[in-house]
Amino acid sequence: MSADMILEAQDLTKRYDAHGFGRRSRSAPAALDGVSLAIRRGETIGLVGESGSGKSTLARVLLHLTPASSGRICFEGQDLATLGRAEMRRLRRRMQIVFQDPQASLNPRLRVRQTLGEAIRMAGGDTGSASSLTALLDAVGLPARFADSRPHELSGGQRQRVAIARALAVRPSFIVADEPVSALDVSVQAQILNLLADLRESRGLTYLLISHDLAVIRYLAERIAVMYRGRIVELAPAARLFEAARHPYTQLLLASLPGTVRRAPIPAVEPRDSASAGCAFLARCPKAQALCRQAQPPLAALDSEHAVACFVASGA
DSSP states (O other), X not given: OOTTEEEXXXXXXXXXXXXXXXXXXSSXXXXXXXXXXXXXXTOEEEEEOOTXXXXXXXXXXXXXXXXXXXXXXXXXXXXXXXXXXXXXXXXXXXXXXXXXXXXXXXXXXXXXXXXXXXXXXXXXXXXXXXXXXXXXXXXXXXXXXXXXXXXXXXXXXXXXXXHHHHHHTTOOSEEEEXXXXXXXXXXXXXXXXXXXXXXXXXXXXXXXXXXSOHHHHHHHOSEEEEEETTEEEEEXXXXXXXHHOOSHHHHHHHHTSTTOOOSSOOOOOOXXXXXXXXXXXXXXXXXXXXXXXXXXXXXXESSSSOEEOOHHHHTO
């Protein structure tokens, strides 16, 4: 594992049976299909794609909350598959997640001090220390008086700040932010994104930022990975992706942004055919060629920073 990488995933797959009970099945479509991703220490990498593209599944597999069907994950130099339960529990403190809906992720019966106190205890801190609690609230921009509030007494933005504080309590190095502002009012979204950016700088955090909103991703991410049907189909620096996207799917996503002149309607999502050997985007692609019907294009490097899974874009 490269020294500047905090996390590396190699050829991850995740399959569920047709009934959704979690057993592996060769006939079921893959929720993840050969995903490889390396995340640099201190960066924010954005993960975008339509609903059902595999973004949240990838996040849960990377955090070892959901087991992969196959593949390898290394975090801070450690292969997660080699760790015992106690070792994994200790390492997981370094890997946290902030969910989309803080209303659902916070226990409605607990006051903020109880929620954060439990997280402080998990990190080996003094749960009775007022200074630890106040420091956490201050880090996310909440006055100390909010310690005695319950979730229903807080606004959506305040609840999300508490959820972020809970993640910070165990002193993580890597945080997955899964649609962290999509449940919030537009007026509050920028405040939370600014908070995440400030925490990244002050605490040296690394983020995997998941969103269907390209404007959110563009605001915070240095690099962007685009997912389609369980695969990463394009990976590039954010500025380059917005200026010169190469995969037809990425181009369609960018064409859907407000204010963009859409030259053609975006084709509807076609049902998956797990038996098809061709490109998963074939039925929606305006540039498909004969080769696209014969094989699934690999994620190929165009240069040292830009990779695309498209025979047409890579000149195959």
